[in-house]
Amino acid sequence: MSGVFSGAPAPSPxxxxxxxxxxxxxxxxxxxxxxxxxxxxxxxxxxxxxxLEDLGTPGLELLAHVAGNDVVIFVDAVAEDxxxxxxxxxxxxSIVDAAPSLRVGPHDPALGDTLLAxxxxxxxxxxxxxxxxxAASTSSGIGLSPAVRDAVPAAAQLVIDxxxxxxxxxxxRHKVAASEMPWWSx
Numbered sequence: 001m002s003g004v005f006s007g008a009p010a011p012s013p014x015x016x017x018x019x020x021x022x023x024x025x026x027x028x029x030x031x032x033x034x035x036x037x038x039x040x041x042x043x044x045x046x047x048x049x050x051x052l053e054d055l056g057t058p059g060l061e062l063l064a065h066v067a068g069n070d071v072v073i074f075v076d077a078v079a080e081d082x083x084x085x086x087x088x089x090x091x092x093x094s095i096v097d098a099a100p101s102l103r104v105g106p107h108d109p110a111l112g113d114t115l116l117a118x119x120x121x122x123x124x125x126x127x128x129x130x131x132x133x134x135a136a137s138t139s140s141g142i143g144l145s146p147a148v149r150d151a152v153p154a155a156a157q158l159v160i161d162x163x164x165x166x167x168x169x170x171x172x173r174h175k176v177a178a179s180e181m182p183w184w185s186x
Contacts, residue, residue, distance in 0.1 A: 017071040017168050018051040019159055022058060022111075029084070029135035029148040032155070033075040036131075039156045045171040050163065062114050067123040073162055074111055075155060077148070078132030085147030087155050089162075090130040127166075131158050 019040065021033030037054040046052060055065060066072055074095075080088060096112040111130065118124035133155050136145035144152075160170050 015070045016049050016051070016068065017073070017163060017166065018053070018065070018069045019073045019075065019163070020065060021054040022056070022062075022074060022076045024057045026140065026142060028137040028139055028141045028143065029133075029145055030077045030138045031142075032077045032133045032135070032144060032148050032152065035144060035149070035152050036075045036133075036155045036159065039152055040159060043156075043173055044160065045173065046163075047169060050168055050170075062111075063117060066114055066125060066128075067118055067121075069125045070127070071166055071168075072125045072128045073159055074128070074130045075159065076111075076130060076132060077135040077138060078130075079138075080132070080134045082134045083147070084134050084136030084145060085151040086134040087151055087158060088132045088134070089158065090132060092128040095128060095130050129162060131155055131162070 019037065021035075021037035023030040023033040025031035025034050034054045034056065037052055040052050051069075053065070055062065058065065078088065080086065082088070092115060096115055098110070098112050111128075115124055115128055133148055133151050136147055160172075163170055
């Protein structure tokens with residue numbers, strides 16, 4: 001096994017990090033968060049204090065998933081003025097500063113709302129980031145656009161790099177445990 005290691009001190013076993021893929025696999029590129037989590041689950045082993053989970057389109061239960069973690073990394077499709085498949089990283093403040101809007105869609109509450117509510121309750125993570133992949137389409141349909149599908153390996157590597165930068169050691173498997181891409185994304 002080869003590892004990804006950084007100069008950062010290893011976090012204590014009590015320090016929890018969660019990586020959550022969010023998005024709707026029935027809305028084309030909105031399913032990219034799920035695809036990145038699927039790739040990570042197929043290729044890495046993480047310590048017991050790290051959680052990798054595809055949350056789909058969480059509602060209020062997002063609060064329960066995020067609460068109690070020290071660091072949270074979200075992976076989701078984003079709408080930006082950039083080429084589809086562009087991978088961007090957003091810090092906690094950028095997530096919280098996103099303009100609020102009427103919540104009637106599948107991402108209720110929004111990531112920023114969740115972080116603020118948990119901070120108010122004293123349960124929020126000390127750090128949160130969003131790894132966003134610019135979507136080409138979020139219309140009804142199963143499967144990722146070619147540009148977004150091609151961005152999945154880079155987004156997964158960015159998750160690994162961000163974990164390592166914080167001292168969470170990820171072991172890369174020599175043999176992939178399963179298909180790197182979920183059936184619906186191909």
